[in-house]
Amino acid sequence: MSMDGLPPLRAVIESHGLQAKKSLGQNFLLDLNLTGKIARAAGDLTEAAVIEVGPGPGGLTRALLFSGARRVIAVERDERCLEALAEVSNHYPGRLEVIAGDALKMDFASLAGAASGGPVKIVANLPYNIGTELLIRWLTVTEWPPFYASMTLMFQREVAERIVARPGSDAYGRLGVLAGWRTEAKIAFDVPPQAFTPPPKVTSSVVHLVPRASPLPAEVKKLGRVTEAAFGQRRKMLRQSVKSLGGEALLIRAGIDPTRRAETLSVEEFVRLTNSV
Numbered sequence: 001m002s003m004d005g006l007p008p009l010r011a012v013i014e015s016h017g018l019q020a021k022k023s024l025g026q027n028f029l030l031d032l033n034l035t036g037k038i039a040r041a042a043g044d045l046t047e048a049a050v051i052e053v054g055p056g057p058g059g060l061t062r063a064l065l066f067s068g069a070r071r072v073i074a075v076e077r078d079e080r081c082l083e084a085l086a087e088v089s090n091h092y093p094g095r096l097e098v099i100a101g102d103a104l105k106m107d108f109a110s111l112a113g114a115a116s117g118g119p120v121k122i123v124a125n126l127p128y129n130i131g132t133e134l135l136i137r138w139l140t141v142t143e144w145p146p147f148y149a150s151m152t153l154m155f156q157r158e159v160a161e162r163i164v165a166r167p168g169s170d171a172y173g174r175l176g177v178l179a180g181w182r183t184e185a186k187i188a189f190d191v192p193p194q195a196f197t198p199p200p201k202v203t204s205s206v207v208h209l210v211p212r213a214s215p216l217p218a219e220v221k222k223l224g225r226v227t228e229a230a231f232g233q234r235r236k237m238l239r240q241s242v243k244s245l246g247g248e249a250l251l252i253r254a255g256i257d258p259t260r261r262a263e264t265l266s267v268e269e270f271v272r273l274t275n276s277v
């Protein structure tokens, strides 16, 4: 038995035949100390409803429940995992709801709404093939403040660096502008490949994002168009890269030197540029 009174994850994987599938981005965490560390990075969970994407055999799910999460709502696409997750649910009566389905088709705001009372926190060891897509969706929700109080998410280190990147760095791009505009994002800690079964090729990082109470006002779609144009030709001067949006005249209107390059602009300047289009 593990410290939570459930069988060790290796035994769970074996008894339910949960050999990892690459197509589903399955790299499992079997060390409950590590999953406990991820749960702690999400802060106090005792009042929280946690939304987890991709519980798999349930390692992180168990850590979240063991850390006292009031409720966990977990969305899993791989039906092979459902039996193992039902055992976790029985062990923590009334606290774990497993939704079988594709996270890309979920309305997370409604899921959160149904878990009323207390803050909603998103915590996940995301499948790498859909991680960025989900993060962008959560960062660009229309309602602000959003339905979640924080997000604590595992990414490949290279993606994590793009999320927390500041102007002037090579990693700074559309993702950094979006995350920096609406949240305060930081890398909590790195996780080496050997911590996963099977090990991925690269190091991973847990990123913790907290929504800003009042991000500078900007229209999210327009900001997307501006950053797409600006970073689409990141080595070029802005007067060239944002030509289709108004070029030099637009930049002068926004009070930005047209000879600058996208990677030198702060988030505030991107917002100003967006609001001048």
Ligand code: SAM
Binding pocket: 024, 025, 026, 027, 028, 029, 030, 053, 054, 055, 056, 057, 058, 059, 060, 061, 075, 076, 077, 078, 101, 102, 103, 104, 125, 126, 127, 128, 130
């Ligand atoms: N949380 C487990 C852990 O930490 O060991 C598993 C993490 S594994 C990196 C990603 C999980 O996401 C897998 O269980 C996989 O089946 C699931 N998954 C992949 N694509 C999904 C999707 N579109 N919707 C929901 N879950 C998905």
